[in-house]
């Protein structure tokens with residue numbers, strides 16, 4: 001039963017005293033692009049069909065005829081998760097893509113001509129004329145210099161222009177605003193109200209033109225202007241974040257954590273150092289693959305094997321010299337009937353098996369361990385390596401690095417049901433097995449919490 005309304009006023013006053021909020025962290029909902037909670041959700045597709053469509057989007061060029069509404073091929077392959085941000089005073093709620101591989105935070109902006117917020121109170125554009133905390137940034141300021149590729153506009157304000165791999169871009173003015181983040185419902189023990197974290201004077205790109213299939217981006221790289229670095233400068237949260245990704249076919253949201261909640265403490269946690277990125281984009285969080293063990297076989301890469309850890313990529317991609325022996329070891333030990341790979345891009349899938357879902361595969365799955373730098377031994381389950389792609393067909397979710405400009409990447413499927421923590425000060429990434437379905441309390445929020 002719900003708390004009587006008459007107590008609410010009292011409760012609000014008492015909340016700071018009664019909540020177990022000593023942890024100094026907060027969590028936001030991480031919404032998968034294809035989930036029912038996303039504006040890009042396609043209810044006409046079955047979950048498996050959505051997964052297959054997502055695989056195809058990831059490999060632009062392998063199926064360029066797949067036109068997909070508002071989301072272009074290129075960008076949707078590299079971005080998968082959204083979070084809500086509240087910008088300005090009063091707050092405008094917007095859904096932005098989360099990108100660990102870029103630094104800038106930007107949102108679509110307008111000056112005085114915003115259309116009303118859609119159902120659910122979410123806006124597709126931020127109207128700067130409606131906010132009392134909007135500030136412009138001079139083009140000679142440190143704030144301006146902290147963003148890449150800025151210049152002076154005709155009136156000496158700071159303007160930016162950003163392009164992303166694949167041709168998307170965003171440009172406009174660099175501005176400052178108050179950003180407010182809602183903590184997860186029940187994020188602290190005993191709290192009925194959702195806590196909020198307010199970060200004033202965040203530098204962000206106020207996009208007046210954006211050739212981009214979304215409302216904005218929250219950059220979480222280690223660049224100066226990324227949200228994580230700006231937030232740690234303004235709060236005591238520290239330079240760390242973590243996420244726990246629910247399996248693709250799950251409708252339950254994942255969690256993105258900041259502050260102390262980003263510390264990975266689950267049993268079985270393993271930590272690996274970040275290394276230099278193999279690509280010129282230093283923004284990517286990169287670790288090193290030392291070996292992969294399948295049962296008793298140990299497969300070592302023939303050369304140094306840096307790999308990007310990226311929640312924005314679906315599949316894991318590896319150099320062929322490493323992938324081929326891995327496939328050989330897996331096929332040598334998994335005794336299930338093979339199935340032909342799904343069309344129209346069979347070349348992507350080296351191995352498919354007949355199995356009635358992931359549980360059936362798990363029963364015959366060998367011990368697989370990924371060894372990362374620093375002696376981190378990460379156990380991989382069937383759900384980290386395979387995907388339930390067609391009825392009674394599971395396929396290896398690790399593909400060769402083929403298309404131009406791509407680099408070896410640990411994608412989101414391999415990170416499913418793991419708590420993955422990035423510590424930018426220690427320069428480490430920590431992985432621990434976790435049940436991510438419980439990591440973000442699903443709405444409706446806790447109704448009645450005993451105090």
Ligand SMILES: *[C@@H]1O[C@H](CO)[C@@H](O)[C@H](O)[C@H]1NC(C)=O
Nearest residue numbers: 110111112128129135136173
């Ligand atoms: C927004 O529009 C108002 C009214 O036209 C103008 O005074 C203001 O300078 C504009 N703000 C920006 C940042 O362009």
Ligand SMILES: *[C@@H]1O[C@H](CO)[C@@H](O)[C@H](O)[C@H]1NC(C)=O
Nearest residue numbers: 161163167168169170171211
């Ligand atoms: C942004 O992309 C569009 C479409 O590809 C292109 O026409 C435009 O020139 C690009 N703008 C910048 C600043 O790169």
